[in-house]
Amino acid sequence: MSDDPYRDTEAGTDEVTLGRIETEVALLMRFGEATRRATGTAEHRVLDRAAYVILRHLDAAGPQNVSALAARLNLDGSTVTRQVSALQRDGLITRTPDPSDGRGTVISPTTTGLQRMAAVRAARTRLYGDMLGDWPGEDRETLAVLLRRLNEALESRNRTR
Template sequence: MPGTRDASVDTIQRELTAFARRARATAARLHPELPLVSYTLLAHIDEREGCRATDLAAHYLLDKSTVSRQVASLERLGLVERRSDPADHRVQVLHPTEAGTRLLSSTHASRRAAYQERLGDWSAEDLARFADYLLRYNSAVTAE
């Protein structure tokens, strides 16, 4: 049924857009000076225990100038610092500062609580299926 498939794709697009808007608004409430993109980059840097700006651009399919502006903002806020790569001193690796790590820890707890509340009545099977679908969707996006 092509009409049903099209309607489903339209619903997914609409709901993902609403999700992104809510995510931006939530990020703004958690730290007014830290846009969602910056928060996402900071979290990625922390998860990887350091990475290069070019790695961020490639992973999130962002222009290098966008990443550069976001990283500069994170540095101004004292949340990220650059360190020379021990294997190649010409390469700068981004690392979260102690303040950056603290910010991520505090926001992670509040974000997790919000998701727990929103998904509280979902079964474990529904959560696992939803997580698998999101992983599948995001894998397809990064493969483009």
């Protein structure tokens, strides 16, 4: 018999495992943010987190209107509008008339925005390369696959709410 009373049933085992996942995700978010703030290189600081996420999405998906961007990032439209205004003020995005709706605009990254995003991305990639350098390649690949699945599950859940 196990010393852990929750491991005596399948449901109990699942509850313990889900509790461990919750703890690890909470720690991941906390340590990830602490690592970003504590990293000494300027490359990590050329964009705030919101700007980085918006620019990464625009780079991957192409020009978007604020509504589509807000829906994709699961944010309120007014929040995205404020973030986009700051990005435009900093010369990181441009607004052009929406070809499908003359009343609206679409947001596109500027060359400067893409360069800054690429610098942050490269710095983060190097950081993870250093941290995970002694992990076998297969473990790194497994982590990438599982994190993607977790993000897809989170995104799917947020879309249905």
